[in-house]
Amino acid sequence: MGTVITLILGQIFVATRGKTFLGMFLGILLYITATIFVVALVRLILSVGLWIFHKLPKSGLLCVVAVFIAVILIPYAIWYWIIGIGGIAGGLVSLSFSRGWRRPSSLALFATAILVVGMTVWWLLSPGDDSYLARPSADGAPVEPLSLPSPAERGPLPFEYLTYGSGNDLRRPEFGPTVAIRTSTVDVSCFLPELGKWRHRERWSYWGFDPTKLPLNGRVWYPMGSGPYPLVMIVHGNHPMWENSDSGYTWLAEHLASHGFVVVSIDANFLNSSVASDYDQGENFARTLLLYQHLALWKQFSSAPSSRFAGKVDFSKIALVGHSRGGQAVTTAAGFNRLSSHPENGNFPFHFQYDIQSVVLIAPMDPYLPSGSPVPLSNVNILALGGGHDADTLGFWGLRPYYRTTFSGDQYYCKASAYLYRANHSAFNTIWGDRDYQPPLGWLLNHKPVMAPQDQRKTARVLITAFLKGTVKGETAYLDLLRDTRRGRHWLPDEILVTQFEDSRFRLIADFSEDLDPITATVPGGAIVHENFSRVMETVLNLRNEASTEQKVVFLGWKRSDWKDHTPALLPQYSIFVPESLLQEMKFGPGHRLSFILCDTQREPEVVDLSVEVEDESGHRVRLPLRHFAPIHPPLISKFSKGFYDFGSASDFELIPQTFELPMKDFLSVDPQFDPSRLRVIRFVFDQSESGEILLGRIGIAASEESN
Structure with a gap:
C-alpha cells in the first residue's frame, strides 16, 4: 500500500503541472487508475506464480517487484523510472514493517530504503558532467577587432512599452x-487539426474562446523619437499554454528598441500545448497566419492618422524573429509572402506582399512540408542561431532554411548561421526557464555543460543586433561580425561559436549538387581532380537527429601511412579548376576571397589541419596552412542526459561546418608574382595531418572586402 500511495502522489504531481481544471482532473484520474491497475495486475500475476511455486513470501517484497515490472511495462516509462524509486523505497519500508522493527533485517531494509532515496535524490539534483566538452582552438592569424559602437550595449534611444489586444482576456491582465x-x-480553425470534443472543451474552458475567434494580442516596445523605425515581430514557440511565452523576450525587445526598432512580441499561447492536447506541429501555418494578421494590423497602425504609431513605423523595413516553432512560423511567413494562395488550398487566397527584409531563426524547428516540399526562401536576409546542447530540437534545424535560401538580382542580401556550442533551447526565453525539460524529466538533463543563461542571451543579443543593423538599417560594417565572430570577441562571452556566411555576391564553383559525377564542378567549365585519398564520396549533410539539410558535401578520408613513399607527389590533394569566364565576370583580384565550408568528422580530440594552395595560369603556386586563416573547430560532442535516457538523440556528435574565407592578399604577401586575376587552380593539400576525415562543400569566391 505504501508503494501504491507513493506512485499515486507522484502521478498527481505530474498531472498538476497543468493549470486547466479539466486537464488536471483527467490527468490525475488517468494516472491514479493506471497506477493502481498495473501494480495490482502485476502483483496478482506474481502472487499466483508464488502460490504455484511456493518459493517466496507474499509480502511487501511483492510490491517492490510489482513496481519494478510496472516501471518497465507502463507507457511513458521515464516518468515511472523516476517516481518508481520512491515506490521501491516504499516497498522496502513496507517489508520492514511487516517483519517487525526490532529485527536487524528490518532495520537493514529501512536503512537501504533511506540510502536508495538519498542517492537517487542526489543523482537527480546533481548538475551532471562536462568533462567531455571541446575546448576552443587556437585563433590562427591575428584578426583586427571591429571598431564600431558595441551591439552588446544598450542603444541611445529611450523607449516605452504598451500592450494591445482583445481587452477581455480571462487569464492575463495585460x-x-x-x-x-x-x-x-481572427479565425484560423481551418488550419488546425481536429482535437476531439473533450480536448476542445478543455481549451475553451481555460481561454474562453475557440480557434474561430483568436485574439490579436501583442506586447510593444517602441522608441520615443519621431521615427520612422523598422518593425521587428517576435513569434514564440510551443510551451505549456498557461505560461506567457510572449513575455519571455524582453531581454531582446528592450535592447532592439533602444537601437531604434519598434519591437512587437505576439501572443500565440492559445496554439501551444496543454495537459490534454498538443497540436503536434499541426498548427504550423496557423501560427504563421496569426503573424500575418498582426502585420496587417500594424499596417493600419502606421497609416491611420489618429494612431499613436502614425509615422513612427517604416513599413518598408520589416524583420521577423522566431524561436522554436516560432522559427518555423517566420520561415513560412517569408516563404509564402509572395504567393497568390496557400499551396495546399488554392481557395485560400493570399494578399500579403509585405516588405520582409530579414528573418532571424532562434533554435528553430523546420519540419513543415507544404505540398510535400520544404518552404523555399529567396531574396531575404536570414540569420539562424542554434545550440549544441539543445535537448528539445536535438539538431541545428536552422541549417535547413539557411542552405535553401537563394539570392538573385542586384540587391544585396546575406545569410548567416551561428552554432552556440554550449547553448540549450529554453534559455532564449526567460519564461521557459534554464532547462529544456521541466521536472521530473528535467532532472535527467545533463545541465552542467550548458552555458549560463545570461551569456547565452547576450551572445544572441549581440549577433541579432549586428545582423539587423546590417541588413535592415544599412549599417553593413556590422556584418563583418557574422563573417568572423573573432573580430567581435570583446563583445561576446568566451564560447565556441561556429559560423557560416554567404552573401548575394558569392559565386559558387562547386557544391556537388549538379550530378552524381565526383569530378564535375557546379559552374560550367569547372572540373575537379582528387588524388591519393582512401575514400572520396559525395553525400548529404545530415543533422544529429538524422534530418537532412539537403546540402551536398564531399567526404574526404586519408591515411598517409598507407603509402610507403611519403613524397610530396603522393600527398592527398583535391584540386578545383576554375573557369576563366567566372574570374572575368567577377573581375577577380587581390581584394577577393576564396570561400568554402569544412568540418572535421572524427571524434578524436586532435583536430586535423591541411593546406590551401592557389595556382595561376603561369604556374606560380602559393600554399598556406588553413590554420593561418582560422582554426578548424574541434569535434563538438554533446551529452544531453546524465544517465539511461537519451531524450531521443540519435547521436552525441553533430557535424557543423564552418565557413572559411581566405583573402587573396594573404597569398600575394607570400609571393608577389602570383596573379589572382589569372587564378586557375584551388588545391586542398593534406600535408598537415597524417590521417583524418573531413566534409568539404560550397566552394566558391566571395566578393572583395571593399564591396560591403
Whole structure:
C-alpha cells in the first residue's frame, strides 16, 4: 500500500503541472487508475506464480517487484523510472514493517530504503558532467577587432512599452481592459487539426474562446523619437499554454528598441500545448497566419492618422524573429509572402506582399512540408542561431532554411548561421526557464555543460543586433561580425561559436549538387581532380537527429601511412579548376576571397589541419596552412542526459561546418608574382595531418572586402 500511495502522489504531481481544471482532473484520474491497475495486475500475476511455486513470501517484497515490472511495462516509462524509486523505497519500508522493527533485517531494509532515496535524490539534483566538452582552438592569424559602437550595449534611444489586444482576456491582465489598443479576432480553425470534443472543451474552458475567434494580442516596445523605425515581430514557440511565452523576450525587445526598432512580441499561447492536447506541429501555418494578421494590423497602425504609431513605423523595413516553432512560423511567413494562395488550398487566397527584409531563426524547428516540399526562401536576409546542447530540437534545424535560401538580382542580401556550442533551447526565453525539460524529466538533463543563461542571451543579443543593423538599417560594417565572430570577441562571452556566411555576391564553383559525377564542378567549365585519398564520396549533410539539410558535401578520408613513399607527389590533394569566364565576370583580384565550408568528422580530440594552395595560369603556386586563416573547430560532442535516457538523440556528435574565407592578399604577401586575376587552380593539400576525415562543400569566391 505504501508503494501504491507513493506512485499515486507522484502521478498527481505530474498531472498538476497543468493549470486547466479539466486537464488536471483527467490527468490525475488517468494516472491514479493506471497506477493502481498495473501494480495490482502485476502483483496478482506474481502472487499466483508464488502460490504455484511456493518459493517466496507474499509480502511487501511483492510490491517492490510489482513496481519494478510496472516501471518497465507502463507507457511513458521515464516518468515511472523516476517516481518508481520512491515506490521501491516504499516497498522496502513496507517489508520492514511487516517483519517487525526490532529485527536487524528490518532495520537493514529501512536503512537501504533511506540510502536508495538519498542517492537517487542526489543523482537527480546533481548538475551532471562536462568533462567531455571541446575546448576552443587556437585563433590562427591575428584578426583586427571591429571598431564600431558595441551591439552588446544598450542603444541611445529611450523607449516605452504598451500592450494591445482583445481587452477581455480571462487569464492575463495585460490583455484585459487596460490594453492601450483594442483589436479584433481572427479565425484560423481551418488550419488546425481536429482535437476531439473533450480536448476542445478543455481549451475553451481555460481561454474562453475557440480557434474561430483568436485574439490579436501583442506586447510593444517602441522608441520615443519621431521615427520612422523598422518593425521587428517576435513569434514564440510551443510551451505549456498557461505560461506567457510572449513575455519571455524582453531581454531582446528592450535592447532592439533602444537601437531604434519598434519591437512587437505576439501572443500565440492559445496554439501551444496543454495537459490534454498538443497540436503536434499541426498548427504550423496557423501560427504563421496569426503573424500575418498582426502585420496587417500594424499596417493600419502606421497609416491611420489618429494612431499613436502614425509615422513612427517604416513599413518598408520589416524583420521577423522566431524561436522554436516560432522559427518555423517566420520561415513560412517569408516563404509564402509572395504567393497568390496557400499551396495546399488554392481557395485560400493570399494578399500579403509585405516588405520582409530579414528573418532571424532562434533554435528553430523546420519540419513543415507544404505540398510535400520544404518552404523555399529567396531574396531575404536570414540569420539562424542554434545550440549544441539543445535537448528539445536535438539538431541545428536552422541549417535547413539557411542552405535553401537563394539570392538573385542586384540587391544585396546575406545569410548567416551561428552554432552556440554550449547553448540549450529554453534559455532564449526567460519564461521557459534554464532547462529544456521541466521536472521530473528535467532532472535527467545533463545541465552542467550548458552555458549560463545570461551569456547565452547576450551572445544572441549581440549577433541579432549586428545582423539587423546590417541588413535592415544599412549599417553593413556590422556584418563583418557574422563573417568572423573573432573580430567581435570583446563583445561576446568566451564560447565556441561556429559560423557560416554567404552573401548575394558569392559565386559558387562547386557544391556537388549538379550530378552524381565526383569530378564535375557546379559552374560550367569547372572540373575537379582528387588524388591519393582512401575514400572520396559525395553525400548529404545530415543533422544529429538524422534530418537532412539537403546540402551536398564531399567526404574526404586519408591515411598517409598507407603509402610507403611519403613524397610530396603522393600527398592527398583535391584540386578545383576554375573557369576563366567566372574570374572575368567577377573581375577577380587581390581584394577577393576564396570561400568554402569544412568540418572535421572524427571524434578524436586532435583536430586535423591541411593546406590551401592557389595556382595561376603561369604556374606560380602559393600554399598556406588553413590554420593561418582560422582554426578548424574541434569535434563538438554533446551529452544531453546524465544517465539511461537519451531524450531521443540519435547521436552525441553533430557535424557543423564552418565557413572559411581566405583573402587573396594573404597569398600575394607570400609571393608577389602570383596573379589572382589569372587564378586557375584551388588545391586542398593534406600535408598537415597524417590521417583524418573531413566534409568539404560550397566552394566558391566571395566578393572583395571593399564591396560591403
